[in-house]
Amino acid sequence: MKAQIVETKKGTRCRVFEAGAGAPLVYLHGAGGLLGDNPFLDQLAQRYHVFAPEWPGYGESTGEDLLEDMLDFTLHGWDLIDALGLRQPHLIGHSMGGMIAAEMACLCPREVGKLVLVAPAGLWLDAHPIPDIFAMLPFQIAEALFVDPQAGQQLMTGGADLSDMEALKEFYITSQRRLTMAGKILFPIPNRRLSKRLYRLTAPTLLVWGAGDRLIVPAYARQWRALIPGAKLETIAGAGHMLPYEQPEAFVRAIGGFLG
């Protein structure tokens, strides 16, 4: 995928990966950011014009101090789409990105093509408290995110050797920077009252969930469906919270079937 730096009207500078042709599709990553390899994006680019921005605080994107709360995050999503000159793109958001995509669609429902929410954050059920990702050791994070934590840890670190101090420092600083940003809408409870705005959604909506999601358990999928009448749900076997990375083919198939 090729990358470009896009400057929004507000002044953030974001790296946006881009590939393919066809209907525009914007993919919003989760709190962990885009990983080194994102094969599902390459596969989506065979059918759609894919844009995958990195949020300020992630990768080469900057301007994190300009975004402080949920409304800032939501408007930033639209600012990016304006800066890219896109009209009614499909929105796909994973985890934190799903929370942002849903907020964007609630704010400007007529500007969205179709909406795909992949194990989105943003709701809270007292019966199913979401584990506190801000209070986890690295191996615990992998256990919460992946059905196969060992393979997951490899994916998260990009195979870096964390017994090497320099590599460890690099990994630590990068992940602190990401979660600093994510904490603004996820800490201490990832609920910024999105549920009271979901009635505004008009775009056809697909929910995609990993059957083995231990972070935002599938009970949340039922709650989302209850709040978005008509939303479809695809559950993917052999996947946890990181389903786009764990089962890319099944993930892309589910999306292709919905977007057409």
Place this chain on the structure above:
Amino acid sequence: MKFTWFNLMPWPYLPDDFREKHRSVWVDIPNTLYDPARGHHVYHTYLDQLEYAETLGFDGIGCNEHHQNGYGLMPSPNLIAASLARRTSRAAICVIGNSIAGYNPPIRVAEEFAMLDVISGGRLIAGFPVGTPMDTNFCYGQIPALTRDKYREAHDMIMQAWASEEPFAFDGKYNQLRWVNCWPKPIQKPHPPIYIPGGGSIETWDFCLDHDYNYSYLSFFGYLRGKSLMDGYWERVAKRGKDESPYRAAFAQIICVADTDAEAERLYAEHCLYFFNRCLHVFPPFADPAGYRTMATIKYGALAQLTLARQKILENLTWKQLVDERFIIAGSPETVRQQLEECIKGLRIGHLFGLFHTGDMPDWKTRHSSKLFAEQVMPHLKDLWPEWKHDERWWMHPMDDRLRPEERRPGAEKSGAEWKK
């Protein structure tokens, strides 16, 4: 030198297998380990010790704020300070302090500190910590990345509330109050001395220097490990063109005094090990949520707090390590005097917060150690900074005609008649 007798107020009944059974002494410690009936006796013992410290001639007595913490029983230090304000009359009351980013609205701190200053007759030292991540973020729910910004705003509101002579509107990002009007107001003018306790965030140094506040480095790891950080602070002081008064800085130190070095080990070792091996058993992610420390501080401190290495140091500590590496200063009066002089001069501090009660130390040992210190150590260290002898900028300025407990009459015969007229 000013010596303040400080008690963290640990819970002294953590079980022997605490480390093995529980991941953290802080945030998610099982509250079934707390027994309120025992707690009654614990609070009164600790409060009595603080009052005793005044009679021994300590310049100040101190308390602090922690939440959901096995080594700190003071979620509200102001309640402790209020009790001390009534029962003492000479020592400064050092509340180090209120973690103001977690108070909603922060005017509450301006009010309560003013009450304490008035009740104590102007003896309050007011501490404004950012608060540990355990307290401020995990227990009190503040967003780590915004904590410092919220802290600065709370500070501004409190200081404006104390300074202003008429009601004003405060339009903050986190707090909006149409009518700020601090009532009562503190005795000390323009405000009580302000202490900023810090762990090692470099932003805190500039904040202290911008406002000429005292910087208090609160560490449990002693002066050898505190040296490089305090050197960094003093370099910053010089760079900013401020004078080098040692009273700009304070340091906390665990101190145990006995008749001989061997006696110190015999009396205090088990209690110090209780503190280091049980009370400091904190689940590492609670100490370092992303966003609490700025990127500048992370890069400055490199990996110091990152790895489990720090936690590893604390496993299986021995008395010899504690003493040799100067985590604690313990021994005969002469040993303690020598090492403390090295500490005070090495760090260039004018204020020492002495932690004389440690871990599950019983009352009599605490008093024994404190008394030996007051009689045989403190007098030799009082005048370590002769050239700054008259620097009172960071110390209390009480009313001369304040009431003293021995002069007050809680009984009936003269109750309240004087102030009625």
